[in-house]
Amino acid sequence: MSDLTQAQKAQQVREMDLLRFATAGSVDDGKSTLIGRLLLDSKSIFEDQLEAVEATSTAKGYDYTDLALLTDGLRSEREQGITIDVAYRYFATPTRKFIIADTPGHVQYTRNMVTGASTADLGLVLVDARQGLTEQSRRHAVILSLLRVPHLVLAVNKMDLVDFSEEVYEKIHSEFTQFATKLNIPDLEVIPISALQGDNVVNRSENMPWYSGPTLMHHLEHVHVASDRDLVDVRFPVQYVVRPKSDEHHDYRGYGGMVAGGVLKPGDEVVVLPSGMTSKIAGIDLFDQEISEAFPPMSVTVRLEDDVDVSRGDMIARPANAPKPSQDIDAMVCWMTNEPLRPRQKLAIKHTTRSARTLVKDIQYRLDVNTLHRDQETKELGLNEIGRVQLRTTVPLLCDPYSKNRTTGSFILIDEATGVTVGAGMINSGS
The missing domain is CATH 3.40.50.300 (P-loop containing nucleotide triphosphate hydrolases)
Known part of the structure; x- marks a missing residue:
């Protein structure tokens, strides 16, 4: 540096x-x-x-x-x-x-x-x-x-x-x-x-x-x-596309967000997910200065050498160890509202900067956080209860196990009718 x-x-x-x-x-x-x-x-x-x-x-x-x-x-x-x-x-x-x-x-x-x-x-x-x-x-x-x-x-x-x-x-x-x-x-x-x-x-x-x-x-x-923090696996969820309106920077195009994993440097080969388009990092900007590297939890703007299609919800990663897009999510969920979580329920899900809809496929067990006992007979999760849940999302999520990356391994569940956050999830695996 x-x-x-x-x-x-x-x-x-x-x-x-x-x-x-x-x-x-x-x-x-x-x-x-x-x-x-x-x-x-x-x-x-x-x-x-x-x-x-x-x-x-x-x-x-x-x-x-x-x-x-x-x-x-x-x-x-x-x-x-x-x-x-x-x-x-x-x-x-x-x-x-x-x-x-x-x-x-x-x-x-x-x-x-x-x-x-x-x-x-x-x-x-x-x-x-x-x-x-x-x-x-x-x-x-x-x-x-x-x-x-x-x-x-x-x-x-x-x-x-x-x-x-x-x-x-x-x-x-x-x-x-x-x-x-x-x-x-x-x-x-x-x-x-x-x-x-x-x-x-x-x-x-x-x-x-x-x-x-x-x-x-x-x-x-x-x-x-x-x-x-994970400094090996590059994870950069794109929060917004930076296109200044001034004549001075009329050709500037960058992608703003917070580094969730790995170290980003100019010249690095990257892949944009979910499209799979590849490019190289042309530069990294912090405020109005160019910097030589970025790492978690820095908020920066990344510029690419090629004019590829990148938008909010996409993720920039390294081709060799990119996250696998997953629609079937296995996660631990903490339920946060009075109306219980039940199978077949439909909710909105927000993961990093990507939003989607999800269906609750199954509740495998409720965890007793006092004894660590797994109640496999349960058919629902009540307020403040934590359990293992299977979800199916409408679009693939670019996720990692929570044990590997707490940012790309977590999500929130939202009631579509009210916009209220009703659950918090920690991903075990995706497929």
Whole structure:
């Protein structure tokens, strides 16, 4: 990338040095307090916000600052003391930028958790040291595993309420590690913390000298996520065709979108799917500058040497390892609406930038996310349930298994009558 300007290099660093993480935990495990602590100790809140929280805490008669007030934004959440919807929070340290998806813990809000965790690089599951692992803790880990979130942190919270006991921590650590062997969790870290007092959140705790691992913030700042994305198989779903109206650029024709996989470089031979037409990359533009390569998750404009027919919904790939167009899709689906999903149902489907219609051919089983039991007798999926579904689409989808590429391996299902998103899918295979 030697021909990049300093500004472009800085822009790419800013784009890549971002960690998206999703928090999950049962009611009163302290998620909102932990996020408040991260915001406070990373100096990511304004003084007037802190003053308002301190004043509210005092008015309630607390002898501490209720940091949960920084994050539980909905009035109904504050009144009930639970998190209902996915709340996104942003903060930064000199090392990295962060986007937090604060997801609900209740089983009836599973769909909200799936939404918040679907784009996460890391999942942060909180457990109360006094309660140990609960059914909800296991369910959160299962969902994060299903969504192929590559990094998982188990934060054992409220250690101050168990006298910072190493024995309590080791028991939870051992139990969860054993449970995690049944799941697909490539990277697991277990950290004892006290969100209320700040132990091992940003600063190392003097109350737990027996713990030699990283603090939560240190782990979040240094966990390696760049290699989690597929940098081998080129996948570039075309979002729109760029044809400037000005006389200066009257012959310019580019294809805008976000790189979903692989590395694109000028001179590379590519194939446009589904037409199968081949060409070479003439250039790659980022804003108004030409760059020497593009990789996930950069949003760029690709120019081709030949005037081939390319439109929204097409995909640019490498001829040697292009995705196979598939109309019969085998997928895990999380159902997100009250009206159940049943065989023979017709829905709209959106996959990357391509839209189509689909028929539900069969529901093979419903997965119990608490026990991993597969209920093969089920004939439908209800609200917040996850199951294995067979679909037949009206046009071929250019897809990959979700385990290989989380962008080209996922889709959403839409009610054609209302336009409401009713399901989220993770592709096992296509044919």
